[in-house]
Amino acid sequence: MSIYYLFQDAKKCIGCRACEVQCSSNKALSAVPKLCQIMTVGPKFVGSLPRAAYTFMPCFHCENPWCVAACPTGAMQKRDRDGIVFVDPELCVGCKTCMSACPWGAPQWNEEVGKVVKCDFCKDRVDQGLPPACVTVCPTDCLHFGKADQVRPVRRERYAKAMAGIE
C-alpha cells in the first residue's frame, strides 16, 4: 500500500488548475492526458450564497490497485518500497485494460505514444525528498503531501477553532 497521502484541503481550493498545468509541463505531456484534474461542481446557489465544489482527482495509489491486477503485461506496478502505483512505458502495450479497471479514471491515454500514462506522485521528485509537482505550485497551499499517518489534522484544527469560541 502507498505510505503516502495527498490531501486536498478543498476549502482553500480556488479551482485555478495550476496543479494540472504544472503536472503536464513537468511530465512533458500534451494538454490531453490529465494525470490530475480539478473537477468543479457548481457554482449554484445554496440559499443566498453561490457555492461550488472543487475536487482534486489524482491517482489514489490504492492498497489493492485494480489497474495493477488488470494489466496483462506487468506494465502497471506497485512500488514495493512505498506502494506508489506507476506504469512502465516500456512494458505498456496500450491495451487500456487499466483504464477500464480503475473506478476513478486515473490512468490516462497518451495518444502521442499510444500508451497509458498516470500519476506516479512524481516519484522521481519524492525520491529526492520533494513534493509532487501539483503540490509544489498550488497558490493557496490547499494540497498537502506526506506520509499517510503524519498528515496534519487540518480539518480537526479548523473545526476545533470554530467551536472554541475564544477568539
Added chain:
Amino acid sequence: MSNEVYSLCFMCSIRCPIRVLVENGEVKWIEGNPHVAGMEGNLCPRGAAGIALLNDSQRVQSPMIRSGPRGSGEWRKASWDEALDYVAEKLKTIIEKHGGHSLVLGERTQLSTHVSKTFLRALGSPNHFTHDALCKGSVNVAARSLFGYTDAQISIDYKNVKHLVLYGRNFFEAIEVKPVGAFTQAMENGAQLTYIDPRVTITATKAHRYFMIRPGTDLALNYALIHVILDEKLYDPEFVNRWVQGMPALHDFIRPYSPEWAEQETGIPAQEIVKLARTVSKDKPAVVFHYGYRGAGHPNEVYFRRSLFILNALMGSIETKGGLFFKKGPGEEGGKPARKLTEQALPKLEVPRFDKVGTPDFPLPDPNHGVGHRLPHAILNEDPYPLKALLAYRFDPLLSIADSNLTKRALDRLELIVTIDINYSDIAWYSDVILPESTYLERTDCIQQANGLKPQMLLRRQAVPPRYDTRPGAIILKQLGERLGIGQYFPYETMEDLVRWQLEGTGFTLEDFDAKGFVAYGKRQIFWDRKDGLKFKTPSGKIELVSSLMESAGFPSFPPYTPQAAPPAGHFTLMTGRCAQHTHISTQNNPYLNALVPENCLWINDREAARLGISDGAWVEVTSRCGSGRIKAKVTDLIHPQAVFMLHGFGHEAQAAGRSFSKGVADSALQENIFDPVGGSPAYDHTLVTVKPVRN
C-alpha cells in the same frame, strides 16, 4: 549539465519571482522562488505554462516583413539587419516629413519601459503611452486626488486583513500569487470576504456575503455605505480628525444617499447595506474596501474609485496592518534606486501629447502613462496633429482598445505599423513589420524596483538561449535607435551591460542577485507613524476629500449621482472580465492554457434566455452599435438579468496563432470607445448589446 536561475515570471504583468531549473539548455522546471516569502514554490496556472510558451512553435520565430496587404498573412522572413534597416528607413522618411511627434509607441508597462520612453523622447515624440490608462487610469487619478500618490504607490497588507470587500475584483481568478496566498491564510485565521458583482465568479463561491448588484451601480452602494458610516459614526474618529480634510462637505453631500435610496438603484436590500457598514466597521482599521485592479467600467469611474478610497479613509485603514499602505522606496533605507535611461539629458519636447493629457482638454490623467484609447480619434481626426507611425510593443490596440472596427479604420491611415511581440498577436498580424522579442526565459531584463514595506530590487535573468531568432526588446530599440542617429542614449551592448549601468551608485552588483534573485535595502517592514508621520503628497498634507487636484482642474469632488438607467427592452449591459487561465489577450494560444479555456461564451440570465428562446450552449448573435459576433450562450442564474458577460481576450484574427484563431468573440469588437472624461479609464462595461438566437 544543469543549473538553476532565479528570475521573474512574465506570463502576466505581476512579475512573480521564480526559480528556473535548466538541463542541457532546456528549461525543465519552473516554481515560485523559494527564497521569497509567499512564493515558496507557488505558481498560478499561467506561470505553470511558461515552458509551453518557450517551446511553442507558433510564436514569431524571426523578423517578418509584410509582402501582401495588411492582415493578409503574407509575410517574408527577414534577417535582423534587413528588418531594422527597413523600419529605420521608413521612420526617417516619416520623421523628416511630419516630425518626430508623428510617431506613437504603445506598450504594456514592463521593466524596459524606460528604454522605450527614451527612444521616443530622443526622436522628439511625446507620444509614449502604456496600457495602464486602459486598465485603471481612473484609479490612478482617484488615488492622486485623495492622497497625492498613484494607486501603483499603494498596496494592501492582505495577510492581516480582517474583512475584505471586493467590487468585481475577481481576486481568486485574476490571480496574483502572493496576495492570493496571503489572503487565503487570513481567511483561515477568520477574515471575512464580501463580494459584490452582477456575476457569480469563483471569488463569489468563496465569499461570506455575496450581492448580485445591478450593473453599473457600485457607486450608489458606496454612497449609501458612507451615509450609514457617517450617520452612525462608525468611522475611526481619531484617524479621520487627524488626517481627513473635507468631512463637512462629505456630510452635506451624502445626506440624500440613504440605504433605501440605494436599494432602488442597486437592488441590494437597505437593511443589508446597513448591516454591511456595521459589520465591516467592527473590524476597523484592518478592513479593506478594495480599490480595484482593473478600474475601467463606467464613465463615472473616477468617482467610484474615489468612494472606495474614501471608505478606507473613514475606516482608518490607511498605513496600518491589515489595511492599505504606501510603498516605501530605497530612500527610506538611505538607499538609491536603479538608474533609468530617462534620467539622461534628453531633448526637450515642444508639442502636446496625441491624447492631450496634461492640457486643459484632459488635465488629470497621468502623463507617465497617457490615454491609449484616444489613439483612434487622434489618428482619424488628425487632432492635435497627424500621426503616421505606430510602434506596438507587446500591446495590442485591436483587442485592447474598445471598438476594434474604429481602431482598424484608424490603423489603416498610418504609413507604418511595427510590432515588437513574442506571439502572433492580432496587431502583429496587422503590422508591416514584426520584430520578435525573446520570451522572459530567454532574456535578461531591466531591474525591477520593488517598492513596498521592505524596498527591494529584483531581476529577470536569462535562463536559456533564445530558441528562435529573437532578441530582447531593449536591444531591438537600441539597434533601431542606432540606425536613427540616437544611439548615444543607449549606452550598452548587452542586457547585462544595461543592468550594470542601472546598478551604478546603488551599492549593489549584478552578481548580488545570483543567490536569491533579489536584493533588499533593509530588513524591517516600514510603516509610517499614523499619529504624525503620514506623508500625504496633497497640498494640504492630508487626505483631501475635497480634492485640490480635481477642483483646480475644474472638476467637482462630489458631483450629484447620475442614476444608471435600466437597459431598454431587449438590451443588456455587456460586462467583461478574466479567468485564472488567461492573461488579457496574450495566452489564448498557449497549448496548455488554450486546452483549459479555448474560447469565451456569453453568460446570459436564464429567465432572459428563456424569454428570447435561447438554450444553454446554443449559438447566439450579440450586437452593439459598433459590431457583432457569434458566440455560444451560457444560460445561467449566476448573472444579473440586466447584464451579459464574456471573457476578455478571445476572437483572435491572427491565423498563425492556430489554436486561438477565430475562437470566441472579441469584447473589443462590441465595446464602444467611451470613457471617463475625468480619470481617463475606458468604460468597458457600459456598452448595450442585443442578443438573439442564431437559426441554422
